[in-house]
Amino acid sequence: MICPLRNPMPEDYLEQFAKHSAGKLDDVKDEPVLGWVSGRHLLESRIDDTTSMCGGFPYLNLRKTERKVPSQLLNAVCRRDELAYMQANDCLFVPRKEKRAIKEEAIQSLMPKMVPTISAVPFVVDTAANVLYFGASSLAKFDVFVQEFTKALGMDAEPVPLSVDELMASLLKKNETDLPPLTLTDLANGMDEPQPGRDFLTWLWYEAEVNGGRISVGELGDFVLALEGPLTLAYSPGKTKDPDLAGSGESVVKRGNPMASGEAKAALSSGKKLRKARVTFAREGGDAEVDKWTFTFDADAFTFGSVKLPAGEEMERESAFEERVFNLHVLHTVFNACFKKFAAAVMNGKNIATEKAMRRWVADRESR
Numbered sequence: 001m002i003c004p005l006r007n008p009m010p011e012d013y014l015e016q017f018a019k020h021s022a023g024k025l026d027d028v029k030d031e032p033v034l035g036w037v038s039g040r041h042l043l044e045s046r047i048d049d050t051t052s053m054c055g056g057f058p059y060l061n062l063r064k065t066e067r068k069v070p071s072q073l074l075n076a077v078c079r080r081d082e083l084a085y086m087q088a089n090d091c092l093f094v095p096r097k098e099k100r101a102i103k104e105e106a107i108q109s110l111m112p113k114m115v116p117t118i119s120a121v122p123f124v125v126d127t128a129a130n131v132l133y134f135g136a137s138s139l140a141k142f143d144v145f146v147q148e149f150t151k152a153l154g155m156d157a158e159p160v161p162l163s164v165d166e167l168m169a170s171l172l173k174k175n176e177t178d179l180p181p182l183t184l185t186d187l188a189n190g191m192d193e194p195q196p197g198r199d200f201l202t203w204l205w206y207e208a209e210v211n212g213g214r215i216s217v218g219e220l221g222d223f224v225l226a227l228e229g230p231l232t233l234a235y236s237p238g239k240t241k242d243p244d245l246a247g248s249g250e251s252v253v254k255r256g257n258p259m260a261s262g263e264a265k266a267a268l269s270s271g272k273k274l275r276k277a278r279v280t281f282a283r284e285g286g287d288a289e290v291d292k293w294t295f296t297f298d299a300d301a302f303t304f305g306s307v308k309l310p311a312g313e314e315m316e317r318e319s320a321f322e323e324r325v326f327n328l329h330v331l332h333t334v335f336n337a338c339f340k341k342f343a344a345a346v347m348n349g350k351n352i353a354t355e356k357a358m359r360r361w362v363a364d365r366e367s368r
Contacts (some may be wrong), residue, residue, distance in 0.1 A: 001133075001134040001136070001160070001162065001302075001303055001304070002131065002133060002134075002159050002328075002332050002335075003131065003132040003133070003134055003159035003160060003161050003162065004130065004132075004157060004159070004160055004162070004166065004170065005125070005131065005132055005157055005158070005159050005160070005161060006157065006158050007130075007156045007157055007282070008127070008130055008157070009058075009125065009127065009153055009157045010153060010154070010156075010157065011016075011155075013058065013152075013153055014047055014048060014049065014052060014053075014058065016153055017036045017047045017052070017060060017152050017153075018036075018046075018047035018048065018154045019152070019153065019196055020035055020036055020148070020152045020341040021035050021036050021037065021045040021046070021047050022034075022035030022036060022037045022045045022063045022065060023035055023045055024045070025043075025116045025118070027064060028066065028067060028116050029067070029112075030066045030067070030111055031066075031109075031288075032064055032065065032066035033064070033065045033066070034062065034063070034064055034144070034337065035062075035063055035065075036059050036060050036061070036062060036063070036148075036152070037060065037120065038052045038059075038060060038061070039052060039054055039059030039060050039061060039122060039124070039200045040215045040248070042054050042061060042063050042118050042120050043204065047060070054124075054317070054318060054321045054322075055318045055319065055320075055321035055322030055323075055325060056318075057124050057125060057126060057127065057211075057321070057322070057325050058124065058127070059122070059123075059124045059126045059321070060122070060123060061120040061121065061122045061123075062120060062121050062123070062144075062148055062149075063118055063119070063120040064118065064120065064146055065116050065117070065118050066117060066342065067111050067112075067115075067116050067117070067368050068105075068117055069107055069110045069111060069114055070165070072111065073110065074106060074107065077106040077109075077110065078099075078102055078106050081105075081106065082094045082099065082102055085098060085102065088297055089095040095171060103323035121134065121135050121136045121141055121145060122135040123135060123145070124325060124328075126325055126328070126329055129329055129332075130169045131329070131332060132159045133328050134159070134161075135306050137298070137301065137303035137304070139175060139237065139301060141192065146158065146159060154268055155169040156282065161302065162302050162335075163197075163302050164176050164179065164196040164197055164302070165352060166199070167336065167339050168343070169341065171321070171340055171343075172343060173334060176196060178347065179196050179199075179201060179343065179346065180346050180347065180348065180351040181194040181195075181196070182199045182202070182203070182273075182346065182351065182354070182355050182358065183355060184202070184268060184273070184355070184358055184359055184362055185268075185269060185270065185271045185359070185362070186270065193236040194236075195236050195273060195299075195300075196199050197299035197300055197302060198234070198236075198274060198275055198299045198300070199273065199342075199346070200272075200275035200299060200339060200342050201274045201275070201276075201277060201297060201299040201344075202268075202273045202274040202358075203342050203345065203354075203358070204225060204227060204279065204338060204342070205227050205243055205259075205274055205277065206357075206358050206361050207225065207228050207341070207342075208225045208226050209259075209361070210357070210361055212224065213225030213226060214284075215281075215334060215337050215338055215341065216337070217333055217334050217337045220283075220330055220333060220334070221283050221284065221285070221287075222283070222284040223281045223282060223283055223284065223334050224281075224282045224284060225279070225280070225281060225338065226279075226280045226282065227259065227277045227278065227279055227280075228258070228259060228278045228280070229253055229254060229257075229258025229259060229277065230252060230253060230254040230258060230276075230277075230278070231251075231252070231253045231254075231258045231259070231264060231265075231274060231276070231277050232250060232251070232252050232253075232274070232275045232276035233250070233251045233253070233264065233267040233268065233272040233273065233274055233275060234249060234251070234273065234275045234279070235249050235250075235271060235272055236273075250272075250275070251263060251266075251267040251272060253267070260365075264365075265365045268362045268365070270362075270363055274299065275298070275299050275300055276296065276297065276298050277296070277297060278295070278296050278297075279294070279296070279297050280292055280293065280295065281293040281294075281331065281334045282292045288304070291310055291336070292310065292329065293307075293308070293309060293310065293330065293331045294306075294307070294308040295307040295308070295331070304331075307319060307331070309327040309328065310327055312324065312327070
């Protein structure tokens with residue numbers, strides 16, 4: 001997830017993270033513990049310039065540590081103790097209250113013997129651009145991360161995940177509602193709802209196929225946009241409530257050539273829009289195998305999955321990490337340029353001409 005920060009982080013951000021470090025594994029008892037560890041490895045809870053900076057960027061993990069009793073072990077111990085209870089009390093079943101007490105006692109006795117398990121999500125902050133890159137696409141994990149991040153640094157440094165609304169505000173000083181919706185078929189009815197993220201991704205598909213997908217990004221150069229499968233196309237949430245469409249709200253096209261398939265054309269013709277696809281930005285004049293950025297984009301969640309950055313040329317760890325963060329910055333910048341081009345194509349009365357051209361693109365698609 002790409003997350004611009006509301007404000008720059010405080011100067012003492014490492015000291016603040018250190019105050020909320022994860023601590024030692026042995027200190028974890030019954031409840032899960034959240035805390036910060038370095039970007040180097042998940043057992044390093046010392047947070048300072050040496051451990052938590054790489055290539056000049058703050059690089060940390062939010063670690064979750066907990067002790068868990070495996071369900072099979074817990075069930076076996078509970079069953080053993082229930083049988084002992086029935087034998088001792090000469091009964092054929094265990095009352096519900098006693099079952100609960102047996103289970104609680106089993107957990108209490110087993111928990112201290114369990115080895116702590118750890119999981120983590122990484123993040124890095126490009127302090128020059130004031131953007132945080134979060135190493136997961138789960139919104140649930142991000143909510144937990146934001147809670148811990150603002151607990152350490154305060155609400156002023158809250159990260160704001162990339163979205164249509166955020167892009168409209170930061171790039172165009174407008175609101176999401178200022179973006180006219182696109183209707184690509186007459187089959188759309190009153191139950192249809194605006195889906196600007198899907199409009200944007202569907203437009204990227206159209207732009208790549210019809211206009212060559214060329215994007216100029218100032219000093220970074222010119223890029224060519226391309227989309228590929230697997231494709232996920234879907235009706236809007238409102239339209240999927242139509243009983244006539246039960247079970248057909250989403251289409252996933254994987255086999256053969258998804259972009260030119262009959263299934264893709266049929267989905268577009270029925271009023272579905274692109275929700276998820278594989279996107280590539282390739283720099284013009286660069287090495288076709290090296291100078292490209294590839295990711296799976298989810299237009300609803302605005303998340304970037306399976307991101308593949310250019311391999312880079314640096315060998316030393318710090319320099320290589322700096323290069324990778326720069327490549328994330330390039331991806332973010334090109335993506336913003338794509339959105340600005342999309343907004344320009346549909347705002348200020350241009351949506352009618354764009355919608356007409358896209359309808360023609362849908363109707364004239366060759367499928368096989």
